[in-house]
Amino acid sequence: MQIIFHIGAPKTATTSLQHALKPARLRLAQQGIAYVPTGKLRNSEFGEALRDETPSFFRRRVSRKAVDDFVRTWSQPGTDRMLVSEEGFSIYLLHPRRKGGDWASQAGRTFKILRHFEPYDFRVVLTVRRQDSYLLSCYAHLVRHGRIGLPFEEWWPKEVDLSLMSWRRYIEALNAEYGAERVTVLPYERIRDGFGGYYRNFIAEACRVPEESVADMEPEENALNPALSDPAMQIALIVNRHTRKQVTALERKDLIKEMKRVLPPKQFPKYAPDIKDLREATARIFADENRYVNEHLLAAPHPGFLFG
Template sequence: MKKELILHIGMSKTGTTALQKKLLKNREALIDDGICYVKTGLGSGGAHHPFAKAMNGKNVDQLFSELHDEISRSSCSKFIVSSELLERRRSTAWLTLVKSLPNTSIRVCVYLRPQDDVITSMYNELVKKHACSLPFSEYILNAGRLNLLNYQEYLSNLEGIFGQENLIVRPAVSNALVDGDITADFLFHAAPTKISMQSNKSEIYNSSTSATVSHAMARINANLTEDIDHLSQYKKATRLSKILDKVIANTEQPVGGYFESLDQHEAFVANYRLSNRWVEQRYWDDKPWLSLADGMKPVQHLDNSILPEQALEEVLSIAQLKAKGNHEAQEALIAGVWSTLIRYDLL
């Protein structure tokens, strides 16, 4: 029986967490239907992030050997590995994987979002967990994922390794997804099954805050004197952004609220129009699912926003996350947050 490995490689912020949790939750039922969500390199949260990280490590041969053995022992015909961290793996690692599985066909599934939507979503994620203090206009000049946003270049590299016929390229746009759902769309195109796994619309993972809150968080982050450990305490690290999102009115559109002007937005999206046309023509039958939005509003700054008194305790709690019991460090960190909130009329 010919076996097939499906690599779901993201991209980031395209509903990957929801899909991964569904696949993990339904793992046993999928196995009964001949589809294995592999255990090799599977993390506790449901994603194969350990697998992706190991691909850049010294034990990559052992990793691929374990995957080979799992596939060989299983009676399933399809195998799935899912991690958005795979979007950044080196070509040499992919080639090694191909050589390690000579009797297994490999297909790669990747979801794409419009680049202006991606860059604002990534910025939102970074500032809400205190990992970025730059204004958005500076962030977009040196963002770490800019090299991934030229989709023609990115997909051409994957084609050179796996072949165009083995790429499943999907638009991460709700009206283009099967049933408007990432899980249903992935299973339909990559691993058809009789099992119903459509996501619950009430289940939202890593939700974004408003553009206004992002601007406020960047200012707050610039004044923090201690790091917030978002890796081990993600929920606590992002608590402040969620509080602000409830109490600060937002008047911007999701994308446009980040750009300082329509000209800045146009200059950004113009960089990718030719690349997107290539994707549409090559993979989507010339359907313009990646057409970028226009007429976005310029940024509107904070306007008489008020942070309720009860939220201040949360702010101070978050500020102390990594003070590690050092009283002076705690005081300095609290003072930095407090002064920022006052300075920008958030208190």
């Protein structure tokens, strides 16, 4: 049994993929793939034991039995691959804070989790996204969850160290740990050609299924996450500035849901602040590096990952 770990990154349509993969479990099984729905690893005995694992003298260690039980539970007759999609492996990438260490230096979290599966044949699948649009999506996420009260043009220069956002260093850290043959890297930008194609390409590349075998696989539902509308984003920022910690994250979420009922996203343009300065700054740092990643490290290169 080969285990395929889709580790994110966050903000690369991971949730949309997970929504689409869950109802496709029977079709995936016909291709020899047992899909483990999101959260099942996190909430398994293995996941619970991992949260309790400590590096102290009296170590709490994850048992081999917990790992074997997890694999056994989700194996299916006739399948030879298991797909686990949990961006929690790399959720620390979401907000590259200043003085937080670059992405590559924090890849040890992934190593810590996956070392428990070393007795198995496993591979790692990572999706990357051009740094400027990645940050814009991070910002929308943080506003939606009530964590930011600043306009975008004030937030990123104050809160983000762009130099920490190197995909090449992160990928090379994964390659050094697991070997390049066990790491598959895909570009988020392929989604611009349509979610259906993005979904099929993910199955083909992540699970190494011939493309002709998934050519007729369409997502069974519209899994795309609607962005906050421009007016809803502005109202959310006002709410965030004035409520701070007085309103729980769940209450904020409910407030924004109510806003979106009054201001349906389809009636307004998506939130799109001016990112000219951000794009120029990220291009200065990453234009050459992204070109290298696109040409040498991506399984399915895409021009949208380049800065032009």
